[in-house]
Amino acid sequence: MNLSPSKHAALAALLAAATLAGCSKKEAPPAAEPHAAAPAPAKTGEPLKAGFIYVGPVGDAGWTFAHDKGRREAEAKMGGKVVTTFVEKVPEGPDAERVLRDLVAQGNKLIFATSFGFMDAVTKVAKDNPDVKFEHATGYRTADNLRVYEAKFYEGAYLAGILAGQMTKSNVLGFVGSFPIPEVLRNINAFTLGAQSVNPKITTKVVWVSAWFDPPRETEAAQSLLDQGADVLLQNTDSSAVLQAAERAGKYAFGWDSDMSAVAPKAHLGSCALDWSGYYVKSFNDVLNGTWKPEVTKWGVKEGAVDLVKVASFAPAEARKKVDAARQGLKAGTLAVFTGPIVDNTGKEVLAKGVVADDAWKGAVNFYVKGVEGKVPAGK
Amino acid sequence: MSGLDLLVAATLSAGTPLAIAGLGLLVNERVGVVNLGAEGIMLVAAVSGFATAVATHSEWLAFGAGALAGGLLSLVLGWLVIWLNTNQYATGLAVSIFGTGLSAFAGIPFVGRRLTTGGHHGIPWLRDLPFVGPALFRQHPMVYLTIALAALLGFALHRTRLGLVVRAVGESPASAHALGYPVRRIRLAAVVAGGALCGVAGAYLSVVYTPLWVEGMVSGRGWIALALTVFATWRPARILLGAYLFGGVTMLQLHLQASGVQVPPQFMAMLPYLSTVGVLVLISRNPLWIRLNMPASLGKPFTPGA
Secondary structure (H helix, E strand, O other): OOOOOOOOOHHHHHHHHHHHHHOOOOOOOOOOOOOOOOOOOOOOOOOEEEEEEOOOOHHHOOHHHHHHHHHHHHHHHOOOOEEEEEEOOOOOOHHHHHHHHHHHHOOOOEEEEOOHHHHHHHHHHHHHOOOOEEEEEOOOOOEOOEEEEEEOHHHHHHHHHHHHHHHOOOOEEEEEEOOOOHHHHHHHHHHHHHHHOOOOOOEEEEEEOOOOOOHHHHHHHHHHHHHOOOOEEEEOOOOOHHHHHHHHHOOEEEEEEOOOHHHOOOOEEEEEEEOOHHHHHHHHHHHHHOOOOOOEEEEOOOOOOEEEEOOOOOOOHHHHHHHHHHHHHHHHOOOOOOEOOEEEOOOOEEEOOOOEOOHHHHHOOOOOEOOEOOOOOOOO | OOOHHHHHHHHHHHHHHHHHHHHHHHHHHHOOOOOOOHHHHHHHHHHHHHHHHHHHOOHHHHHHHHHHHHHHHHHHHHHHHHHOOOOHHHHHHHHHHHHHHHHHHHOHHHOOOOOOOOOOOOOOOHHHOOOHHHHHOOOOHHHHHHHHHHHHHHHHHHHOHHHHHHHHHHHOHHHHHHOOOOHHHHHHHHHHHHHHHHHHHHHHHHHHHOOOOOOOOOOOHHHHHHHHHHHOOOOHHHHHHHHHHHHHHHHHHHHHHHOOOOOOHHHHHHHHHHHHHHHHHHHHOOHHHHHHHOOOOOOOOOOOOO
């Protein structure tokens, strides 16, 4: 929430209270835990309780929506063996810790923290509750009872880039970024590399909005990119505002996180959609079968966790064919998005010819590839 | 810098919802009622407007629905604070939180829905002039109406008998009461009118500016509008100025980024707020400015005969 300097000092405190009040919505209120003092592993017959915390509202039609969809589908697939609870709109920070401890107290044995910013909170709570398993999306810290999972979202961005590179008339692409962290920089680079793989003249302009979710601000950022000549947009923010700005301007854009084709049928080239249900099913089964162990899971197009869905039927068949070819390559493992030579936009080689980037390389991306304009804002 | 015309256009467009809501809150505060419910009222109006636009494909009906929703919610607020003398700050916050929740609940069927209104706007002939055409004359009609509204309000408040009565109620409700004016009814009328304007601003956001509905989409613009009233020392023309300044700084930082100027975006994101604080400090250096314009009974309940 953007808080303006207001005349009432108490406002900030009261607003915090408001946010707390807003994040107390729960589904399927868990029954009281009878054996609070004896935390034994789930017995057969008793369903596994799993809790989820979300950074946004489940109605955001974006990141949180995709996680919640995954949760619902996975729970349905487990057929009564798992009961899930969620808490939405949890601010990243001290509040997350309180909510996590609350979920532990309610008897959840498996807890998913679905945003990067929950990292400190989930690490602390995991340390204090060794009998509960924790999973952190897009993080990098693991412990005996904490593991991380993420989607190779950049593969979706790469596929989007292939389409964008063929649909642009100005050869200028636009990207609305949230925060300059490796995850987002990877997406900008993959989008650009995908576009350059079919159109070497591509340049990408980037505008940062310093928020994951602020629809009017996302609209403004999209407008400024369009004003500067970009004609195909992609965003790493969580609403469909950018897509709608493109629709209004008669340009193209993509959906992000989930299928957004319905909101902008003329502008929508495809949606980089996430499907977490497969991973959640795997995770539930790991706990139920006692095979859960701390590890790092990264699923992409191959595992069905990421895809460019609802590719526009108005895109030329040739363009769509190239997307399909790349998708097949990713599925078969014959194509890797970050394969050298990769040169950054100052001309320095960051990945040597023929080398396929490893996880350490991908986790440390702090540059723009050649063709992206500007400089990465200093993060730390 | 290239695209200055487009930057000016974007500024006018970005400042408009803030200006409409700011003018509404100014009307509230001129009669002595602080409406901290603005954010929630705007959200409820945004979802009402969006739903109306989906059903009727009419922007103007959507604005009407937004005004109605904003007016109704303000009526509740007004009844609580004017007749029941509840604390204005606490009640306003409660309305804001209530509105946020209500809009999220009512808006569930509308998430991801598409609007088919819109299209190109502008003033014929003038819109084709070089530079000033794209900069000034291709806006949504609401942008021009907002400017007209600010002028009208400025005139009405300071040059008409009605304005004098409104200001008297805000300055000294006891005196206005002694002169025989129905203080509480005047206050209620102003609160409802102001809430309706906030409603129009909310509907403008969800129907014209960012034509979509998602929970929480007003993203703090209600609070910014509240700050604008102080910023403007309760003068309509300055509300307009403040809204465009805020919109302009926001758009400038995004345009600078898009054109490749190297400034940290974190700093840029802070700039609109920083400039607001800056102007507030400048204004506060002259206490007379505030004292002359700030309604003396702001935030205070009034009970006739008590």
